[in-house]
Amino acid sequence: MNESLSHGKIILMGEHAVVYGYGAIALPLFSHSVSTTIEKNETDVLDCLLYQGKLINAPAQLLNVTEVIKEVRKRLSIEDTLKISIRSEIPVGRGMGSSAAVVSSVIKALYRYKQIFLTQEQLLKLVHVGETIAHGNPSGLDGVIVNSKVPVLFKRGKGIVPIQSRLHGYLLIKDTGIVASTKQAVLDIAELMKKSAKYRDVMDQLGKLSERSIRLIEEGNMVELGLKMTEAQQLLKDLSVSHPEIDLLVDEALAAGALGAKLTGGGRGGCVIALCQNEKSKDAVIQRWKDENLWVLDLNLRKITARAHANIALVKYWGKQDEKNVIPYNSSLSLTLDQLYTDTTIESSKKDEFILNGTKQKEVESEKIFKFIERFRNLSEREDHIRISSFNNFPTAAGLASSASGFAALAIAANRYFNVNLPKKELSVITRFGSGSATRSLFGGFVIWQKGEIPYAFEFDSADWDIAMIVVMTSKEVKVISSKEAMRRTVDTSPYYPAWVEGAKSDIESIKRAIKRHDFATVGEITESSALRMHASMMAARPPVLYWQPDTIKVLQQVKSLRSEGFECYATMDAGPNVKILTRKSQVQTIYEKLSEGINKENMIICLPGEGATIIDES
Numbered sequence: 001m002n003e004s005l006s007h008g009k010i011i012l013m014g015e016h017a018v019v020y021g022y023g024a025i026a027l028p029l030f031s032h033s034v035s036t037t038i039e040k041n042e043t044d045v046l047d048c049l050l051y052q053g054k055l056i057n058a059p060a061q062l063l064n065v066t067e068v069i070k071e072v073r074k075r076l077s078i079e080d081t082l083k084i085s086i087r088s089e090i091p092v093g094r095g096m097g098s099s100a101a102v103v104s105s106v107i108k109a110l111y112r113y114k115q116i117f118l119t120q121e122q123l124l125k126l127v128h129v130g131e132t133i134a135h136g137n138p139s140g141l142d143g144v145i146v147n148s149k150v151p152v153l154f155k156r157g158k159g160i161v162p163i164q165s166r167l168h169g170y171l172l173i174k175d176t177g178i179v180a181s182t183k184q185a186v187l188d189i190a191e192l193m194k195k196s197a198k199y200r201d202v203m204d205q206l207g208k209l210s211e212r213s214i215r216l217i218e219e220g221n222m223v224e225l226g227l228k229m230t231e232a233q234q235l236l237k238d239l240s241v242s243h244p245e246i247d248l249l250v251d252e253a254l255a256a257g258a259l260g261a262k263l264t265g266g267g268r269g270g271c272v273i274a275l276c277q278n279e280k281s282k283d284a285v286i287q288r289w290k291d292e293n294l295w296v297l298d299l300n301l302r303k304i305t306a307r308a309h310a311n312i313a314l315v316k317y318w319g320k321q322d323e324k325n326v327i328p329y330n331s332s333l334s335l336t337l338d339q340l341y342t343d344t345t346i347e348s349s350k351k352d353e354f355i356l357n358g359t360k361q362k363e364v365e366s367e368k369i370f371k372f373i374e375r376f377r378n379l380s381e382r383e384d385h386i387r388i389s390s391f392n393n394f395p396t397a398a399g400l401a402s403s404a405s406g407f408a409a410l411a412i413a414a415n416r417y418f419n420v421n422l423p424k425k426e427l428s429v430i431t432r433f434g435s436g437s438a439t440r441s442l443f444g445g446f447v448i449w450q451k452g453e454i455p456y457a458f459e460f461d462s463a464d465w466d467i468a469m470i471v472v473m474t475s476k477e478v479k480v481i482s483s484k485e486a487m488r489r490t491v492d493t494s495p496y497y498p499a500w501v502e503g504a505k506s507d508i509e510s511i512k513r514a515i516k517r518h519d520f521a522t523v524g525e526i527t528e529s530s531a532l533r534m535h536a537s538m539m540a541a542r543p544p545v546l547y548w549q550p551d552t553i554k555v556l557q558q559v560k561s562l563r564s565e566g567f568e569c570y571a572t573m574d575a576g577p578n579v580k581i582l583t584r585k586s587q588v589q590t591i592y593e594k595l596s597e598g599i600n601k602e603n604m605i606i607c608l609p610g611e612g613a614t615i616i617d618e619s
Contacts, residue, residue, distance in 0.1 A: 004108035008032035008090040009097035009145040010173060010273060010297065011264050012217075013232055014210030016189055016239065018139040022207025023153045025163065025214065026145040027171070031295060034088040034101040036109040041083035048086040055084070064130035068103045071129055072110045084109070093179035095265010100142035103130035123147065136183040137190075153214055164618075166220030167299040168380070168419030170282040171273055172253070175293035176245045178269030185241050185266045192239065199239065206235045220419050226259025226275045233262035241267030249289065250274075256288040257281035278381035300384065303347040304417045308408035308613035310340035310394070311440045312469060312572060312580050314527040315507045316534045317449060318500065319491040326432045329491075330504035331451040333460065333511055334440040335582075337469060338610035340394045342402065344409035345617075346417045349387035356390050372407065372434040373414055380418035394605070395476040403483070407434030408441035412613040424612070428457035444612040446515055448508075461515050463609035467523075468588040470581040470595065471605040474551035483575040486538060486545045496537040503533055520584060524570030527582050531572040538575075547577050555579040558595060567591055 014024030044055035090098040107126045111118040127143035141154040151163040192199040216225040253261040253274035261274040276282040317332035354366040411431040428439040439457035440447040446461040514522035538545035559571040569583040
C-alpha cells in the first residue's frame with residue numbers, strides 16, 4: 001500500500017487578482033490534509049467521501065480526479081488495476097485548496113506506487129490538468145501552495161517566491177457553510193472586466209494591495225496588514241464575490257478586536273479569515289463567531305536564535321543608584337569583542353525551561369530569566385511557554401561578561417519571538433533589567449550605557465581602527481562572590497566608593513574625546529586606571545571583595561613590564577580574576593607571543609572589535 005499527503009491552503013491576499021498577473025500571497029494549512037493510498041485490486045475502484053465504486057462510473061464532480069488518474073497512468077504505463085482511496089480533511093468549495101490537494105495527493109501516490117521520482121515541475125503540470133477541469137482558468141497558485149512548507153508569493157507564469165514571515169499572532173478561519181464555485185466567480189469577474197474600466201481599476205487596486213503586503217509580512221507588521229486585509233475585502237465586495245454571510249462575519253470579527261478580516265478564495269461563500277494579534281482578541285472573535293466550523297492558524301514563530309558578543313567596559317559600571325529600576329551611578333563605556341559570544345535559542349514548548357550550556361537549570365536559576373521574559377510577554381500580550389537554550393563559547397560567571405552577552409542575546413531573541421520589534425536603543429532600556437552591562441552588548445564597537453532616569457545604550461564609535469584586546473583567563477572557575485553581591489557590598493560599605501563614582505564621571509568624558517581622536521595611549525591609561533580604582537573600592541568594602549589570584553598579579557606585572565619595553569598595552573579587569581589587555585591590533589600578535597612565554601596559549605584569546613547582537617537563525 002502506498003500513501004501520499006498534501007495539505008490545504010489559505011489565500012491571505014490576492015485572490016482573483018492572481019488570474020490577471022498580480023501576485024497572490026498564500027499560506028500552507030497543515031492542519032487540513034488529504035491522504036491517498038493505492039493498492040492492487042481486482043478492478044479499478046475509487047473510494048472517497050463523495051463516491052465509492054468502480055472508477056469508470058465515477059460522477060462528473062470527480063472528473064478532475066479521474067482525468068488526472070488517466071493521464072498519470074498513461075505517462076507511467078500503469079496497467080495494474082488499482083483501488084485508490086482518498087481521505088480528505090479539507091472542506092470542498094471553501095477556498096482551502098481542496099481540489100488541488102486531492103489531485104496532488106493522487107499524483108504523488110501513483111508515482112510512489114511505481115517507485116518513480118516526481119519532480120516539482122512534473123507535479124505542478126499534472127495538478128494543472130485537474131485544476132483546469134475544476135476551475136476553468138486556474139492561476140496555478142493552489143497547486144504550488146498545497147505542496148509548499150512556507151508562505152509564498154505567486155505570480156502566474158513567473159513562479160513562486162518564498163516569503164520569510166515574521167508574523168506573530170493568529171489567523172482565524174471560519175467556514176460560512178456556503179458552497180460556492182470558484183470557476184463561476186472567475187467567469188463572472190471576467191465579464192465585469194470586459195464591461196467596464198471601473199472593475200479593471202478595482203482589480204488593479206486589489207493586485208497592488210496584495211504586493212504591498214509582502215513587506216508587512218516580512219516585517220511582522222500585524223496592524224498594517226490587518227488594515228490591508230479589510231481594504232481588500234471591500235474591493236472583493238465591489239467585484240461581487242462577497243456574500244451577506246461573509247459581510248456579517250467580517251463585521252463581527254472587527255467588532256471583537258480583529259486587526260483585519262476578509263473572505264479567502266473564490267468568495268460568494270467558502271471561508272472568512274480574521275487576523276488577531278494576541279490570545280485576547282483571538283478568543284473574543286471565536287466567541288463572537290461561535291466555535292463551530294472554525295480553525296485557528298498559529299502564526300507565531302516557533303524558533304529564534306540570536307547571537308550577542310561579550311563586551312569589556314573600559315570605563316566601568318559599578319553600582320546602582322536605584323537598584324529596583326537599575327539606574328547606574330555613572331555612565332560606562334565598553335568595547336564589544338568578536339571572539340566571545342553567547343548563542344540563545346527561544347522555541348515553543350509545553351512548559352517554560354532554561355538550558356545553559358547543555359544543562360537544564362533548576363527553578364531557582366531559571367527564575368531571573370523568566371522574570372525578564374515576562375516583560376516581553378506583557379508587551380506582546382502573549383503567554384505561550386518557551387524553552388530557552390543558551391550556550392557560551394567561553395567560561396560562564398568567571399568575570400568575562402557572560403551575563404552581558406547572555407542577556408543581550410536573550411533580549412534580541414525575545415524581541416523577535418514575541419514580535420515586540422523594538423529598535424535597539426529602546427530595547428536597551430528593557431535589557432538593563434536582565435543585566436546593566438548587557439545593554440552594551442546589543443551594539444558593536446565602542447558602546448556607551450548612558451546614565452539617566454531612563455538609562456539607554458548606543459554605539460559611540462565603530463572601533464574600526466588600530467585596537468585589539470587579549471583576554472587572559474587566569475581562572476575558569478565560577479567566581480565565589482557574584483557581581484551583584486560584590487557591587488551591592490561595595491556601594492553600601494566601601495569608603496572609597498564616592499571617589500570611584502566621581503572619577504568615573506570624569507573618565508567617561510575624557511575617554512570619549514580620546515576615542516574620537518584615536519588617541520590610544522589616553523584610552524589605555526583611562527581604561528587601566530578605571531579598573532584598578534574599581535577593584536580598590538571593592539577591597540575597601542566590609543567584608544572586602546577580593547577577586548585577584550596569584551596569576552592575576554602575575555599578568556598585571558607582565559603588562560607593566562611590556563609597557564616599559566615600549567609596547568602599548570594596558571590592563572583591565574571586571575568582577576573576577578581574569579585580565580584583559582587592551583593593545584593595538586598592529587602589536588597584538590607580538591604581545592600574545594611574549595605573554596605565552598609564561599602563560600599557556602590555551603588560556604589566551606585574541607579579540608578584535610565585535611559586532612552588535614543579531615538574529616542568526618529563525619524558523
